[in-house]
Amino acid sequence: MASLWARVQTISDSSTSVLTRNLTTLNEEKTGDTPCTTGENVILWVMTRAIETLRLSQLLPAIRDEFDLVPDIRNVDASGHVHPMSDVLMAGLAMMLVQDPSLLEFQNRLEERRRGNNLRTIFGVSKIPKESQFRRVLDPADPSIIQNAFSACVQRLQKTRLWSEYRVLNGRYPVLFDGFEFFRSNKQGCDHCLEFHHRDGRVDYAHQVLAATLAHPTAKRPIPLMLEEIRREDGTQKQDCEFNAARRLIPNLVKQHCHLDLIFVGDGLYSKVPMVNLIIDTGSSYILVAKPTDHVALEENLASLRLCDGVKRLEFTTDKGKRRVYEWVYDVELNGSSSLVTNWFSIAEFAPSGKIIYRNSWITDLKPCKSNIEELVEVGRHRWQIEDQVFDILKNHGYHLEHRFGHGKQHLAFIFIILNFLAYMLHQLIALSDRLFQAAMEKIGTKHKLWDDIRVLLNHFVWGSWDALLEHILDYRDDTGFESG
Numbered sequence: 001m002a003s004l005w006a007r008v009q010t011i012s013d014s015s016t017s018v019l020t021r022n023l024t025t026l027n028e029e030k031t032g033d034t035p036c037t038t039g040e041n042v043i044l045w046v047m048t049r050a051i052e053t054l055r056l057s058q059l060l061p062a063i064r065d066e067f068d069l070v071p072d073i074r075n076v077d078a079s080g081h082v083h084p085m086s087d088v089l090m091a092g093l094a095m096m097l098v099q100d101p102s103l104l105e106f107q108n109r110l111e112e113r114r115r116g117n118n119l120r121t122i123f124g125v126s127k128i129p130k131e132s133q134f135r136r137v138l139d140p141a142d143p144s145i146i147q148n149a150f151s152a153c154v155q156r157l158q159k160t161r162l163w164s165e166y167r168v169l170n171g172r173y174p175v176l177f178d179g180f181e182f183f184r185s186n187k188q189g190c191d192h193c194l195e196f197h198h199r200d201g202r203v204d205y206a207h208q209v210l211a212a213t214l215a216h217p218t219a220k221r222p223i224p225l226m227l228e229e230i231r232r233e234d235g236t237q238k239q240d241c242e243f244n245a246a247r248r249l250i251p252n253l254v255k256q257h258c259h260l261d262l263i264f265v266g267d268g269l270y271s272k273v274p275m276v277n278l279i280i281d282t283g284s285s286y287i288l289v290a291k292p293t294d295h296v297a298l299e300e301n302l303a304s305l306r307l308c309d310g311v312k313r314l315e316f317t318t319d320k321g322k323r324r325v326y327e328w329v330y331d332v333e334l335n336g337s338s339s340l341v342t343n344w345f346s347i348a349e350f351a352p353s354g355k356i357i358y359r360n361s362w363i364t365d366l367k368p369c370k371s372n373i374e375e376l377v378e379v380g381r382h383r384w385q386i387e388d389q390v391f392d393i394l395k396n397h398g399y400h401l402e403h404r405f406g407h408g409k410q411h412l413a414f415i416f417i418i419l420n421f422l423a424y425m426l427h428q429l430i431a432l433s434d435r436l437f438q439a440a441m442e443k444i445g446t447k448h449k450l451w452d453d454i455r456v457l458l459n460h461f462v463w464g465s466w467d468a469l470l471e472h473i474l475d476y477r478d479d480t481g482f483e484s485g
């Protein structure tokens with residue numbers, strides 16, 4: 001332990017004052033269990049307590065409660081049926097959270113050496129599954145019930161002051177939705193693999209997912225809400241597609257968050273009459289990219305409106321000399337063969353030289369005007385967040401999104417993706433709200449280095465709790481908080 005302590009001591013400590021301030025606040029909160037009597041202080045106290053529910057030590061039991069509800073459809077008489085479903089799911093989530101595919105192996109070794117392991121003390125896993133058991137248990141599990149863990153965490157976020165930071169356009173919440181592929185091979189993995197036939201006779205087999213993510217244009221922490229697998233159904237040759245997945249996902253998501261005014265923000269694939277009607281039917285709003293090349297009839301209508309000054313316009317030059325031109329119209333027909341009318345808006349941005357640097361256009365049911373056109377464009381324009389801040393990070397920055405954890409015959413591959421997204425959500429939430437984690441980030445310097453340290457500490461010592469581990473990194477205690485008895 002002494003050498004560990006010496007190593008932790010050498011960790012850069014360039015932000016001592018910030019750290020001290022955070023810990024002082026934390027200590028005050030820990031002892032301040034009684035709310036003050038004035039109204040404002042009571043509200044402050046309630047919000048502070050709500051933020052506390054977003055700490056990892058609070059979120060993990062909440063997720064486990066959801067996992068406890070996932071039915072175990074294995075034959076109870078089957079040999080080796082000793083691991084509860086929630087144990088296996090929590091072990092999988094731990095692996096994704098720590099971003100270490102060998103975590104289970106390490107924890108089994110710790111158990112042998114120290115009669116304890118971190119999967120039990122931190123994640124509440126009573127028995128660590130072996131790799132083969134792990135896959136056998138997860139493959140037949142119901143992905144939709146596992147996903148209830150997303151809303152359990154989002155409901156906690158909604159009770160905090162952080163929730164208002166995701167609000168746009170008079171109290172609405174923007175949901176970005178987009179698809180990605182996480183498996184492609186020339187060998188078929190399972191009966192549900194999508195098939196892509198090439199002209200030369202080759203066939204690619206793939207798995208794809210549609211993801212819905214809550215993301216404010218200026219907030220740095222997108223929160224995944226729901227995933228929908230794009231897959232072939234049992235016993236059919238019929239291919240699935242992203243558009244059909246959206247038809248399934250949107251009503252389910254609205255049902256789950258029926259008290260929220262959602263705006264679905266999507267790319268040009270979705271600016272079609274059936275999708276617009278579906279979103280309207282759920283009582284939600286939409287901001288969907290409408291490329292001129294995809295909407296010939298709409299462009300003709302806009303051209304006619306321009307001739308009679310029917311297009312409203314706002315134009316100004318920014319502090320940096322960029323000229324922005326916003327345009328919008330109301331109740332224009334989306335195509336020539338449907339009675340669907342929609343609102344339309346666009347932006348064109350020019351460099352000081354006059355060269356165009358950005359242009360885009362969207363359709364929406366919201367009513368553009370001078371006071372909201374900039375915000376509408378911001379929301380539509382930041383659809384890229386789901387690609388840059390979610391998919392790219394999950395694929396290329398430690399989450400091993402495309403790592404072949406296992407394919408299975410039913411749902412295994414998709415369940416690993418769900419656990420990966422849950423881990424990503426937990427990372428977002430604790431970075432927003434877990435003061436110990438934030439203080440540890442301040443001390444270590446970067447998220448990457450902090451997780452490196454956490455992995456080392458988890459692989460060599462048994463910790464009494466997640467907080468004990470962080471407090472140790474923070475020089476707050478010199479034991480592990482684990483009573484080995």
Ligand SMILES: [Zn+2]
Nearest residue numbers: 189190192193
């Ligand atoms: Zn497959």
